[in-house]
Amino acid sequence: MLLTIDCGNTNTVFAIWDGTEFVASWRRATNAHSTGDEYYTWLRTSMTLRSLDVEITECIISSTVPRVVFNLRVLCDRYYDTRPLVVGKPDCALPVAPRVDAGTTVGPDRLVNTAAGFDRHGGDLIVVDFGTATTFDVVDHDGAYVGGVIAPGVNLSLEALHMAAAALPHVDITQPQRVVGSNTVACMQSGIFWGYVGLIKEIAARIKSERSRPMKVVSTGGLAPLFQQADTLFDVYEDDLTMHGLTVIHKHNKE
Ligand SMILES: Nc1ncnc2c1ncn2[C@@H]1O[C@H](COP(=O)(O)OP(=O)(O)OP(=O)(O)O)[C@@H](O)[C@H]1O
Numbered sequence: 001m002l003l004t005i006d007c008g009n010t011n012t013v014f015a016i017w018d019g020t021e022f023v024a025s026w027r028r029a030t031n032a033h034s035t036g037d038e039y040y041t042w043l044r045t046s047m048t049l050r051s052l053d054v055e056i057t058e059c060i061i062s063s064t065v066p067r068v069v070f071n072l073r074v075l076c077d078r079y080y081d082t083r084p085l086v087v088g089k090p091d092c093a094l095p096v097a098p099r100v101d102a103g104t105t106v107g108p109d110r111l112v113n114t115a116a117g118f119d120r121h122g123g124d125l126i127v128v129d130f131g132t133a134t135t136f137d138v139v140d141h142d143g144a145y146v147g148g149v150i151a152p153g154v155n156l157s158l159e160a161l162h163m164a165a166a167a168l169p170h171v172d173i174t175q176p177q178r179v180v181g182s183n184t185v186a187c188m189q190s191g192i193f194w195g196y197v198g199l200i201k202e203i204a205a206r207i208k209s210e211r212s213r214p215m216k217v218v219s220t221g222g223l224a225p226l227f228q229q230a231d232t233l234f235d236v237y238e239d240d241l242t243m244h245g246l247t248v249i250h251k252h253n254k255e
Pocket residue numbers: 007008009010011012130131132133172173220221222223226
């Protein structure tokens with residue numbers, strides 16, 4: 001079975017792919033100090049808790065945090081006796097090469113989302129991922145990643161307000177009933193929520209107009225449904241997009 005690992009700046013998701021479907025997935029905080037031994041004991045325990053007895057024979061990793069890769073490699077090598085594919089490394093081929101400025105290192109999560117989006121929907125796509133940052137990945141007609149947009153993530157924006165202003169509390173994102181907040185929390189939630197709705201609309205519209213063609217907007221990440229509630233911002237939402245992309249890239253390298 002294949003172990004897929006999507007390591008973001010905030011969270012790392014581990015999932016097991018049996019060739020047809022994901023049989024389980026687990027999420028933990030990203031921590032560059034976690035060792036291979038720790039990952040293994042945690043995964044073993046997590047599997048036991050679900051009465052899962054599977055043999056992991058292959059592994060693919062996407063990591064936006066380079067330092068974490070070393071310990072994930074140790075996990076694969078020591079405990080599963082396999083050399084992992086690491087997205088973005090020269091020995092991990094992509095279905096279609098990105099077309100960006102020379103010397104640019106595209107985030108592996110964006111390359112994975114591109115491969116996943118193209119596999120499911122074909123080309124001319126905008127993939128919006130609500131992670132630590134909110135990214136827009138532009139996928140050309142042939143499936144190449146050709147660039148995009150990086151905006152501050154929703155939770156990061158809320159945290160920045162709290163950190164920078166003494167009188168602003170820590171708040172969670174939610175859809176406010178009204179735009180005009182009548183207390184501090186409601187004001188902050190309005191700024192981030194409606195500001196984000198505007199950001200998504202404006203950026204998607206400008207990408208479409210800059211490329212002068214219709215493009216499908218695919219969203220992923222836990223917060224996408226919250227924004228979709230307020231307005232029609234995306235054509236489709238897929239919570240498993242990044243994990244799907246890892247299986248697509250793995251398959252491409254095995255063919
Ligand atoms: N209403 C909500 N308010 C706050 N957080 C939410 C809400 N709904 C989902 N989430 C959180 O959104 C996160 C979505 O995870 P996702 O993998 O998309 O990004 P991330 O883990 O925050 O970032 P990264 O992938 O960059 O590490 C999860 O941590 C989930 O708990």
